[in-house]
Each structure stands twice: as structure tokens, then as C-alpha cells.
Amino acid sequence: EVVRQYKLGLARHVNEHTGRPLSRATQTYFLVALRSLLRYWAMQGLDVLAPDRVELGKAPSRSLKFLDGDQLRRLLDAPDINDLRGLRDRALMETFFSTGLRLSELARLDRDHINLRTREFGVIGKGRKPRIVFLSDAATNWLGRYLQARQDRWKPLFVRMKGKPDLAPGGPGMRMSTRSIERLVGKYVRLAGLGVKATPHTLRHSFATDLLSNGADLRAVQEMLGHANLNTTQIYTHVTNPQLRAAHRKFHSGNRE
Known part of the structure; x- marks a missing residue:
């Protein structure tokens, strides 16, 4: 539930300088960073959500944002x-x-x-x-x-x-x-x-x-x-x-x- 609310917050966030919402790529960067944090906590022995449970979402089909x-x-x-x-x-x-x-x-x-x-x-x-x-x-x-x-x-x-x-x-x-x-x-x-x-x-x-x-x-x-x-x-x-x-x-x- 917390992760869902976080993703919702990213989707609704508006840049105070441009007045625009976060791009799909920027939202993905934040979610990847969250995965990294969860992975680090897990390595420290903390009982946390599995990083793979944080879904990054699909990139728009018209273009590919990054290469694997x-x-x-x-x-x-x-x-x-x-x-x-x-x-x-x-x-x-x-x-x-x-x-x-x-x-x-x-x-x-x-x-x-x-x-x-x-x-x-x-x-x-x-x-x-x-x-x-x-x-x-x-x-x-x-x-x-x-x-x-x-x-x-x-x-x-x-x-x-x-x-x-x-x-x-x-x-x-x-x-x-x-x-x-x-x-x-x-x-x-x-x-x-x-x-x-x-x-x-x-x-x-x-x-x-x-x-x-x-x-x-x-x-x-x-x-x-x-x-x-x-x-x-x-x-x-x-x-x-x-x-x-x-x-x-x-x-x-x-x-x-």
C-alpha cells in the first residue's frame, strides 16, 4: 500500500519550476532508486518488501526509454x-x-x-x-x-x-x-x-x-x-x-x- 501511494504521488507530482508533471522516465528513475534502497536494506538483514515487487511500469509503446x-x-x-x-x-x-x-x-x-x-x-x-x-x-x-x-x-x-x-x-x-x-x-x-x-x-x-x-x-x-x-x-x-x-x-x- 505504501509503494502504491508513493507511485501515485510520483504520478501526481508537478515540477514547481516548469508546472509540468514528472515524465515517465523520471518516475522510473525514482522507482529504480527505491528498488536499490530496498535491496540495500535486505542485505543489512532488514525484513523489507522484495525489490522486484516494485513494478517499474511499462514504457510508452511508441518509443523505448532505455536499452537493457x-x-x-x-x-x-x-x-x-x-x-x-x-x-x-x-x-x-x-x-x-x-x-x-x-x-x-x-x-x-x-x-x-x-x-x-x-x-x-x-x-x-x-x-x-x-x-x-x-x-x-x-x-x-x-x-x-x-x-x-x-x-x-x-x-x-x-x-x-x-x-x-x-x-x-x-x-x-x-x-x-x-x-x-x-x-x-x-x-x-x-x-x-x-x-x-x-x-x-x-x-x-x-x-x-x-x-x-x-x-x-x-x-x-x-x-x-x-x-x-x-x-x-x-x-x-x-x-x-x-x-x-x-x-x-x-x-x-x-x-x-
Whole structure:
């Protein structure tokens, strides 16, 4: 009964900033977090409701909010990594899943933004709000292989492989567009035979769901996502939050390959 009332409260809750109810995906995040809490209490020997009894509800049939572990693995394994294009595509999707970046944020990345040694970097998100994101073992590996294979000095991290080369300093015209990245993800969704509609934003949802389902703190995940409604201490791009680093390191499945 308590869980039912909680789910009802989520469904009726209205965001005080936007005046809108919680999205289905956000409600799912809260329920996944509740499952994690129940699982923790059970491990401590408390007599609590079985986590699986908390039903997450069905996602709208018109779209898939996140991919499960098998779907993610098939998608990430889809590129042919025997050439530079395939290495780029694998690195790009691994970066999406490791960081939870928005499409526009990932498209804006430059090579000098990425630090493979510390495996973290700063981004400026919506509302010009800075945050720190983290690279998993898998993302670090594939980004390293991709960058090592590149023989150019272009500044953008993810560059196009078609068309005339940009001769301007730094090659700004070589940057992949957001539309190109959307098409890239869609291509591999089809090649992997997932049979669902999945976009770069699906990978962002999958990032959050992966962390939450493995026990990460909801507030830490929201902070990593850079949600605008967070009422927390501002993070600056040059400062590492050790609690966020620990949460990503401990709970992201890409760190356990």
C-alpha cells in the first residue's frame, strides 16, 4: 500500500519550476532508486518488501526509454573496428553510454577536452551550467584506440569521414553534426537488430538507468546528467567531485569488463 501511494504521488507530482508533471522516465528513475534502497536494506538483514515487487511500469509503446544490458552490448559491438570509421563510431557510442552527455554536448567535444589519464572532463550544459563527467574503462580504451589511429591535427573529437577536408586551422568544419551522429546511432541500432527505436537520448537514459539499477545514488546520477532542476552546490569544470567519481567508478557497468 505504501509503494502504491508513493507511485501515485510520483504520478501526481508537478515540477514547481516548469508546472509540468514528472515524465515517465523520471518516475522510473525514482522507482529504480527505491528498488536499490530496498535491496540495500535486505542485505543489512532488514525484513523489507522484495525489490522486484516494485513494478517499474511499462514504457510508452511508441518509443523505448532505455536499452537493457544485452541490447547495449549488441549496439556497442556493432561497428567494424578494423578501420578508423569503425573505431570512431565505437568510441562515440561508448562515450555516450559512459558519460550520459546530451547529443549537443557530445558533438561540441574537442580533443583537448578529453583527459584519458584522469578519465574525467568538464562540460557546459543547459543554462551554461558546468559539470564533470567520467569515462569508464571501456570508453577510455576505445577513445584511446580511436585517437591513436587518427593521423590529423583537427581539433574536434569526433570528425566526419566524408567530404572535402577543412584546411582552416584546427579543422572546425570537420566536426560531426548532431544530425550525423543521430544517423550514426540509428544505423547501428538497425545493424545490431535491436528491433526498437533508439536514439542518442536513449543512450543517455540507458546511462542513468544502468547506474541506478546497480545501486548508485539518485542525486549523484542527476548531478552527472546535469539536470537543470538540481538544487545542489555548483560544480566548476576544474574541480573534481570525489563522491561523483566514486559513484561512477563503483556502479557503471563499463568499469567491470
